[in-house]
Amino acid sequence: MILFSQLMMTGIMMGGVYGLMAVGIILIVKSTGVFNFAHGAIVVFGAFIFWSFLVQMGLPFWVCVILLFLWAIVLGFLVERLVLRPLIGQPLLAAVMATIALGEILNGVVVLLWPGPGRVYRPPFLPSGAFHIGEITFPYNQVACFAFCMVALIIFALFFRFTRTGLAMRGASEDHQLARSLGIKVERIFRLSWIIAVATAAVGGIIAASFMSVDPGLDGLGLYAFPAVIFGGMESIVGGVVGGISVGVLQNLGGGYLDRFVGGGIKEIAPYIIMLLILIIKPHGLFGYERIERV
Amino acid sequence: MHERPCGTYDVRYEQTISMAVLRTPFHKIMLAFFLLFLFTVPPFTFSIYILSVINVIGIWIIVVHGLNLLTGYCGQINIGQAAFMMVGAYASAILNTKFGFSFWICLPLAGLITGLVGLIFGLPSLRIKGFYIAMSTLAAQYVLPWVIIHLPELTEGIFGCPADSPTIGGFVFDNERKWFYLIMVFAILMTFFARNLVRSKIGRAFVAIRDNDLAAEIMGINIFRYKVLAFFLSSVFAGVGGALMVHYMGVAQYEHYTLLDSIWFLGMLIIGGMGSVPGVIFGVIFLKGLNEIVLAFSPFIAHVFPSLAETVAAAIGPIVFGVVIVLFLVFEPRGLAHSWETLKASMRIWPFPH
Numbered sequence: 001m002i003l004f005s006q007l008m009m010t011g012i013m014m015g016g017v018y019g020l021m022a023v024g025i026i027l028i029v030k031s032t033g034v035f036n037f038a039h040g041a042i043v044v045f046g047a048f049i050f051w052s053f054l055v056q057m058g059l060p061f062w063v064c065v066i067l068l069f070l071w072a073i074v075l076g077f078l079v080e081r082l083v084l085r086p087l088i089g090q091p092l093l094a095a096v097m098a099t100i101a102l103g104e105i106l107n108g109v110v111v112l113l114w115p116g117p118g119r120v121y122r123p124p125f126l127p128s129g130a131f132h133i134g135e136i137t138f139p140y141n142q143v144a145c146f147a148f149c150m151v152a153l154i155i156f157a158l159f160f161r162f163t164r165t166g167l168a169m170r171g172a173s174e175d176h177q178l179a180r181s182l183g184i185k186v187e188r189i190f191r192l193s194w195i196i197a198v199a200t201a202a203v204g205g206i207i208a209a210s211f212m213s214v215d216p217g218l219d220g221l222g223l224y225a226f227p228a229v230i231f232g233g234m235e236s237i238v239g240g241v242v243g244g245i246s247v248g249v250l251q252n253l254g255g256g257y258l259d260r261f262v263g264g265g266i267k268e269i270a271p272y273i274i275m276l277l278i279l280i281i282k283p284h285g286l287f288g289y290e291r292i293e294r295v
Numbered sequence: 296m297h298e299r300p301c302g303t304y305d306v307r308y309e310q311t312i313s314m315a316v317l318r319t320p321f322h323k324i325m326l327a328f329f330l331l332f333l334f335t336v337p338p339f340t341f342s343i344y345i346l347s348v349i350n351v352i353g354i355w356i357i358v359v360h361g362l363n364l365l366t367g368y369c370g371q372i373n374i375g376q377a378a379f380m381m382v383g384a385y386a387s388a389i390l391n392t393k394f395g396f397s398f399w400i401c402l403p404l405a406g407l408i409t410g411l412v413g414l415i416f417g418l419p420s421l422r423i424k425g426f427y428i429a430m431s432t433l434a435a436q437y438v439l440p441w442v443i444i445h446l447p448e449l450t451e452g453i454f455g456c457p458a459d460s461p462t463i464g465g466f467v468f469d470n471e472r473k474w475f476y477l478i479m480v481f482a483i484l485m486t487f488f489a490r491n492l493v494r495s496k497i498g499r500a501f502v503a504i505r506d507n508d509l510a511a512e513i514m515g516i517n518i519f520r521y522k523v524l525a526f527f528l529s530s531v532f533a534g535v536g537g538a539l540m541v542h543y544m545g546v547a548q549y550e551h552y553t554l555l556d557s558i559w560f561l562g563m564l565i566i567g568g569m570g571s572v573p574g575v576i577f578g579v580i581f582l583k584g585l586n587e588i589v590l591a592f593s594p595f596i597a598h599v600f601p602s603l604a605e606t607v608a609a610a611i612g613p614i615v616f617g618v619v620i621v622l623f624l625v626f627e628p629r630g631l632a633h634s635w636e637t638l639k640a641s642m643r644i645w646p647f648p649h
Contacts, residue, residue, distance in 0.1 A: 035426055082621075083621055083625075086624075086625040087624060087625065090624070090628060092372070092425055092426060093366065093370075093372050093565075093569070094565075094624050094628060096372060096426070096429060097561060097562070097565050097620060097624060098620070098621055098624050100374075100558055100561070100620075101562070101616070101617040101618075101620035101621050101624070102617060102621070103617070104558070104613040104614070104616050104617035104620075105613065105614050105617030105618060105621075106617075107613050108610045108611065108612070108613035108614035108617065109610070109614065111609050111610040111613075112607070112610035112611075112614070115609075115610075223433075226430060226433065230427070230430055262445055265441055265444065265445065268437070268441065269437050269438055269441045272433075272434040272437040272438055273434070273438060275430060275431075275434050276419070276431060276434045276438070279419045279422075279423055279427055279430060279431050279434075280418070280419050280422070283419070283422050283423040283427055
């Protein structure tokens with residue numbers, strides 16, 4: 001029972017990070033209709049650049065945050081303008097391949113700028129230590145990260161629900177042409193979505209790096225977000241959060257209970273097996289729209 | 296492709312555009328010269344290193360032909376072609392080492408086994424399409440290596456499964472030059488197979504499904520059957536390529552068939568031009584050639600910028616790959632095959648602009 005609770009706890013904490021990643025992907029799907037395969041690479045880039053500001057350059061924390069958001073604005077703008085805008089109206093594969101190529105470019109840039117093995121760092125802004133409830137351990141930094149993810153996700157939800165820009169983004173996701181005829185600047189919406197998504201990815205990367213390490217392997221987190229997106233459904237922010245937490249929990253439970261029977265490694269592939277099952281059983285996910293579409 | 300020199304007319308039904316591979320005597324002569332050149336000049340003039348690059352190109356052409364059938368013709372995005380190639384490699388190596396079959400039996404069996412594995416991952420296409428299929432093949436890229444690592448009795452796990460060099464009578468294919476002939480024969484055979492397949496009923500059904508699946512269904516095409524068939528055929532090509540690769544390299548290693556390779560195959564398809572058999576050949580040669588040039592130049596870049604020396608080789612490859620893909624997507628989305636047709640047309644009507 002203790003093992004179960006501990007695994008659940010770790011799963012939920014990890015799931016919060018997956019959820020944050022998934023929301024970044026869903027945001028772009030919702031507004032532009034493009035699935036972003038470069039998300040993992042942006043996560044790595046964001047984590048590295050924050051680490052660079054904070055540790056290499058030794059800047060104060062708040063300056064780092066401001067610089068990170070400036071970087072997110074620049075990168076989001078460049079990506080939208082140089083890669084995605086020329087591909088409007090092209091088939092699905094072109095957009096998919098463009099984001100994959102973008103991921104490769106960013107991976108290359110990261111290797112070029114920060115060569116060698118990963119960097120371990122303990123972020124000074126997160127508390128260290130742990131507290132206990134019964135027999136279950138709650139490390140402070142993981143709890144803080146989870147709380148931060150949840151706050152970020154609630155802000156997103158409120159933003160979509162109650163602001164003018166959020167409404168415009170929802171409108172643009174429904175139909176580009178229709179949104180345009182209602183006076184929404186669709187290009188501006190696309191740009192904004194990419195900037196927010198890049199910022200989300202970077203924040204997710206920084207959080208994950210605080211209990212792993214800053215290295216190109218964080219890329220994998222972006223890939224684990226795909227099963228979360230599929231699980232929750234491609235069009236729903238809530239779905240992304242639920243999907244992320246479910247994937248985190250199932251991954252940890254699978255790793256904890258099944259590893260001894262098959263010789264390890266369940267943790268790495270559990271999300272993908274879940275994804276295959278979801279694709280076969282309920283392809284639109286828990287909260288996705290079931291479009292009337294025969295295949 | 297649909298134009299021909301003045302004075303050449305189709306007089307029989309078999310000669311019409313979609314029916315014939317070689318339409319004019321000029322085509323036949325060109326092909327004969329090309330084959331003569333291919334089998335005589337490169338093996339004796341090029342260095343062993345260049346021959347090894349050409350051999351890998353030959354194997355990749357087979358694999359990308361499979362991807363082209365599935366993605367280029369049938370419109371189902373596959374981000375796991377390298378995983379299917381790996382299945383073929385391991386199948387052939389296991390049949391060869393553990394069961395003692397010769398290469399000539401292993402190769403077709405490996406193709407068949409890979410086809411069946413590909414079919415399993417094609418099954419979700421019953422209910423989903425487009426982007427979701429890409430996700431199902433991405434899962435293959437993670438699940439299949441895991442299965443291989445966790446069956447060490449059969450696959451030797453992380454150590455890799457050895458495979459023999461093929462033999463005919465007493466003749467052993469054991470160096471680059473001999474392999475060049477073997478791989479080129481297979482590449483040409485598979486190219487003709489792919490070329491013939493796409494102009495058959497099956498190929499036309501694939502194109503119909505890609506262009507509009509609803510319309511295809513109304514015309515009486517069993518969509519699910521043809522999609523699964525596309526997955527099967529694509530994986531057969533991957534399996535044959537993987538089997539060739541494993542006997543060529545001498546050992547099956549799951550680390551040689553990663554997500555990155557799958558992405559490279561897709562990139563080759565984009566650069567060459569999707570839905571075009573010559574495009575596959577152009578794409579593979581272009582991207583592999585570009586990669587070799589980058590590798591050859593990276594010591595030079597390292598010399599100019601010594602601070603970057605250690606990382607240039609690892610970093611420049613992905614950056615160049617990504618930039619080239621984006622440039623092709625933006626400026627020539629129909630790929631090199633389309634450029635080649637444009638070039639041929641402009642040569643034919645020179646010096647007139649139209």
